[in-house]
Amino acid sequence: MPIPLVNSIASWFLKKRIHQMELFLKYPHEVQNELLLKLVHKAKNTEIGKKYGFKDIRSYNDFAQQVPITNYEASHEMIERARRGESNIFWPSPVKLFAQSSGTTNAKSKYIPVSPEALEDCHYAASKDLLCVYLNNNPDSQLFTGKSLRLGGSKRLYESNGTSYGDLSAILIDNMPFWAEFSSTPGNEVSLMSDWEVKMQAIVQETIQEKVTSLAGVPSWMLVLINNILATTGKQSLFEVWPNLEVYFHGGVSFEPYRDQYRKVLPRHDFKYYEIYNASEGFFALQDKNERSDLLLMLDYGIFYEFIPMDCYGQPGQKIIPLSEVEKGKNYAIVITTNSGLWRYRVGDTVRFTSINPYRIRVSGRTKHHINAFGEELIIENAEEALKKATALTQSEIVDYTAAPIFMDGKEKGAHEWFIEFKVAPKDPEHFNQLFDKALQEINSDYEAKRKNNMTLNPPTIHYARTDLFYDWLKSKNKLGGQHKVPRLSNSRELVEELLVLNAACTQG
Secondary structure: OOHHHHHHHHHHHHHHHHHHHHHHHHOHHHHHHHHHHHHHHHOOOOHHHHHOOHHHOOOHHHHHHHOOOEOHHHHHHHHHHHHOOOOOOOOOOOOOEEEEEOOOOOOOOEEEEEOHHHHHHHHHHHHHHHHHHHHHHOOOOOHHHOEEEEEOOOOOOEEEOOEEEEOHHHHHHHHOOHHHHHOEEOOHHHHOOOOHHHHHHHHHHHHOOOOEEEEEEOHHHHHHHHHHHHHHHOOOOHHHHOOOOOEEEEOOOOOHHHHHHHHHHOOOOOOEEEEEEEEOOEEEEEOOOOOOOOEEEOOOOOEEEEEEEOOOOOOOOOOOEEHHHOOOOOEEEEEEEEOOOOOOEEEEEEEEEEEEOOEEEEEEEEOOOEEOOOOOOEEHHHHHHHHHHHHHHHOOEEEEEEEEEEOOEOOEOEEEEEEEEEEEOOOOHHHHHHHHHHHHHHHOHHHHHHHHHHOOEOOOEEEEOOOOHHHHHHHHOOOOOOOOOOOOEOOOOHHHHHHHHHHHHHHHO
């Protein structure tokens, strides 16, 4: 399709879509409440709709009083019945697709329902919106003169009892319209390879022959691919491979630990970075401005939002509030109701609102990925800001990291134990450790209070991980691939203990 024609079509769609977005920007609460009542009405004759009296729900207050908060464990039995072919359990439309979540805290897989409505009105709608917003902000873009290099964790879908399951990227690739496949690289055959290491080389060989104008994928794994491409081609910069590369759409993990490394391989000041926030459960937010790093919460994708303030999360009588009651600067756990039949479902992510007019967020962590063994309330956002400060001051670069508590033992005080794998290690490790500890104290007052005079917490213990330690750990768990992530923070020592063994075994070998 000629580029001018593509741009004309995109421009038409853009104008239509921008008008719709203006509606939820101007009337966010009305749009959300109308959406909730539509979801409830559509599902009133399902098994769950009858159980909780959906036909009698007339308002958000009715909904909050009649429908309990749930999570995957509580929904598991119903989802398994749907996977075996039963219908009309939690959503009236036939649900034949299930996104298999890799799980980041244990080996157990989750199977998230993906309805036809969610596929079209959420995931694919978001992809179109992302392009529209980007083109609106960058009218001179030459995005459609080349292809998008997509890096997912894709494996072929598995079929059972008339339903299919696989990771979300495989579902999206398997069902995408022809025009999307035409504008993407690598092709489906390579994208759906199951052996990650073989696939990585196949992606390199196929994509270096293409004209690539954009990248899309998780920052940590995309960096692995980029390094492979540069090693294969002998180039120093990606622009030597793809001169027309102009934007990287990223999500899945925080970009901050990798920002400086990307600047080295993409050394143009006008290169664009656009962040997205999506998950197996839905597509939630996207960056809608060149100059902003926070994300616009998308309110018309068939997802109704509620929030639990993290200062009372998990406590008896915890508060659950609608979007209209959130406050700027506070951390919240997300609760969603979706057009795939997830009802008041805890996603497991935490966000912080940077704006409430319009509603903009930053992902601050996971409800399970924090350390609060001693009342320090350390979250991922704190850790990554401190790491950013310490690496900048020591001219070092990080590949991956994780941390867990060292619990008090008799007379010994507690501490945090870190594994950090560096691409460029600090010349003076002890100085780095001190800078990092100081930065954490400056960022987190609870941590500072526990560290004061070593009252509760001793200085952190930091292990400088050997090269590829985290890669080898993921490989040992059969979790290589674009959708798998290393758990950053945990109140459990399980991962740290495994890394101690794996690191020592290699050192001895």
